[in-house]
Amino acid sequence: MLTSLSIKNYALIDTLHVNFNDGFSIITGETGAGKSILLGGLSLILGKRADLSSLKDTTRKCIIEAAFDISDYKLKSLFKAEDFDYESQTIIRREILPSGKSRAFVNDSPVNLSSLQLLGERLIDIHSQHQTLELTSNEFQFQVIDALANNDKNLQGYKEELKVYKGLQKELKELLTFQAEAIKEHDYNSFLLNELVEANLIDGELETLEEEYETLNNVEGIKEKLDEAHHLLNEEEVGVLSTLTTLKNTFQKLSGLSSKYEDLFNRVNSSLIEMDDVFNEVNTLKDGLEVDPARLETVDAKLKIIHNLLQKHVASNVSELIKIKNDLEEKVSITENLDDTIQKKQLEIEAKTAELDAISKTIHENRTEAIPKLKKQLENILAGLGMPNAQFKIETIYSDTFFTNGKDELSFLFSANKGGNFNELKKAASGGELSRIMLAIKSVLSKYIKLPTIMFDEIDTGVSGEISNKMGDIMLQMSKTMQVFSITHLPQIAAKGHSHFKVYKEDIDNTTQTNLVKLDHDERVVEIAQMLGGIEMSSSAIAHAKELLN
Incomplete structure (x- = not known):
């Protein structure tokens, strides 16, 4: 989980340091206050490319540093593969120099951006209405199904055997x-x-x-x-x-x-x-x-x-x-x-094919058993999110080809309306619907696997109060097993957080600066009341805010 974030000399931020807790954290602020700046700085930690325009003062370097508690993330093998120094309390730092050069460090050891991106994917998942592309990919859809099917060990064994199988095929081709x-x-x-x-x-x-x-x-x-x-x-x-x-x-x-x-x-x-x-x-x-x-x-x-x-x-x-x-x-x-050697190699391939077939069959059967459970859970959640007619048609077809994750071809179809035609997600669902589907899927996944910290960036845009209340409940439920952030404009969601942070701008010495502050209970009442009724808070707005918080 993300435990702290420090930003110096980035965009409108001069100096910022904030500590985070586990559970459900809310980030609010007026439009233009700098929430996107905060996400931009966090993206640099995750390996996004940087340029000089990121510097607030182009004569000084920009430093962004984030601390993570990764003791439960099972990342030792990744750290070893990427030659990182493993620490359960890991610190990632990015520096952008006035020359435009960028440097990245993991636990004070320099790393390249591709390695940082690989690690970043396992630490934070930033999700907005415009970032639902992975939802439409077969790879992600298989990951969801396999999480419910408890296929982790089977897939690991399959991938190891597939590597050997491909090596044997390569050797046979070279022999021929x-x-x-x-x-x-x-x-x-x-x-x-x-x-x-x-x-x-x-x-x-x-x-x-x-x-x-x-x-x-x-x-x-x-x-x-x-x-x-x-x-x-x-x-x-x-x-x-x-x-x-x-x-x-x-x-x-x-x-x-x-x-x-x-x-x-x-x-x-x-x-x-x-x-x-x-x-x-x-x-x-x-x-x-x-x-x-x-x-x-x-x-x-x-x-x-x-x-x-x-x-x-x-x-x-x-x-x-x-x-x-x-x-x-x-x-x-x-x-x-050579004929004898080739024949022996072919026999080895046949034996390995039989092993792969056996594992693939188990993976397929587990997926077939898990799909109805996934379908039911997703449809139930979406019904509560204002999509009562949402239906999924998910099928795995056992093929003759060894893919990277088994022998299944996946059909993951969706229909948002009663009597509507089933189609691929990217064709059948709007942006707002995709956002709710992603929330539903992440909610289901959080029950089966350890997910990285997730940050929902205004996925509740355009959602009614009743549905937003349900969205908040889902996020709150997810936060029991993982760290969840929600950047929101809706008071119904903001009131459900365990912690509440406000992004705001202020003018200091004729310079506009963005800052982030953690709100106490009374400050949360004011913030939520303003979200309900505007700057001129009414007593009813304050009462409503207290009611939401309680």
Whole structure:
């Protein structure tokens, strides 16, 4: 509920602060006193766009702040989804700067207007004769029926299952699209895969094959060089090994004379050992070297295959080719197994369809049972509001389509006159009638669900005293379960409020200002008497006012 409202530098309001109670609150004031200004300021709190014309003094910023007690509103999930800081006593603030820039805050955290509008819809419902559009929408009409049908949990479950169902349908559509494209590419992918499989690629083999190819292709030259090395190492008297052996023996004889000679001996001996190892390696290489034209041809063929594949697939090494092969295997495998995957997905959709059908059927049955109750309550209320011949014809037709709230198509028809044709509300009811129908519907809803604070803005315009008295009774009854405001010109309604506020204008320092004040009992008597008989109050008007209040 709205607990307080503060307005600074807005339109004709310089500074205003007022606290509100629960129950039924009345707002009155002469035409032009500024009730629309008050509603305008409240609308900014609910996310309406603002401009510089809203500023009373364009050199100062405008600040509008409202406090709400939302402990019973079940809004924690909304606060979490919108990333608001949840407080049971929540404060919303709007600021309009002289630059024209507007800012909004929820519990001192900045928020954007779309998020504020979403929250505002759950806090205050401002309703006037010109704001009955939602009444004619199927979405709102379903909400009314579902409130009486106690369909809240069923609808929540349905929406969760519908989300899964649509996700499965999307996945199936993507699979079918992928299959159609994959079939076109399957033969080509299979051909490419077979090429790579037949190549029997091994990571790192390109370098090994290239080295083997160079050896086999130059075997005569290599053999000649190895023979030359063998000769240089092992030729008698002048070979490297013979020379090092002689040098070793020479230093061995000197090693006993000085450590310097011993060091030279050790170094020469190490060189001899190393050269002897080189000699043995040369012999091994010579023994393993042979002319093998067949192997050369095999290696050359494999190298050509690898280089062709590298060029075809724009790859830089065998490792990339192996990855391409693995990717192609996956694509071909997926294509070949798509029928099974699609069939499984279709079975999942069938199972989810059955679940949705079951929930939809329950929702439909609950609605069918609730509609006569709704029809009876609305017609009874409207009869007391001067529409004795008002009739509703409400039907839900179970369809084959999953809508956002079930499988029902709704026909919500109305006739205001006896023997008249039934038609859609927006065609069958006048503005004043729509206003009374909305009041009736809100009255019924307040018995079944927790409604936000509602502010009726002069919905009693053009209504007779007897009907206005009934309207006041309905609002008073609603206020037992919710906070209700009524901006009214009718004393019969004004007298029924638990609290009474007056909007008035006054001139201060040659400047007109709008203000709002809470009236005590005596002030209420005066205000209602003036509503009955004008500024020049008669004793009968005062007596009548007291009678109404009592």
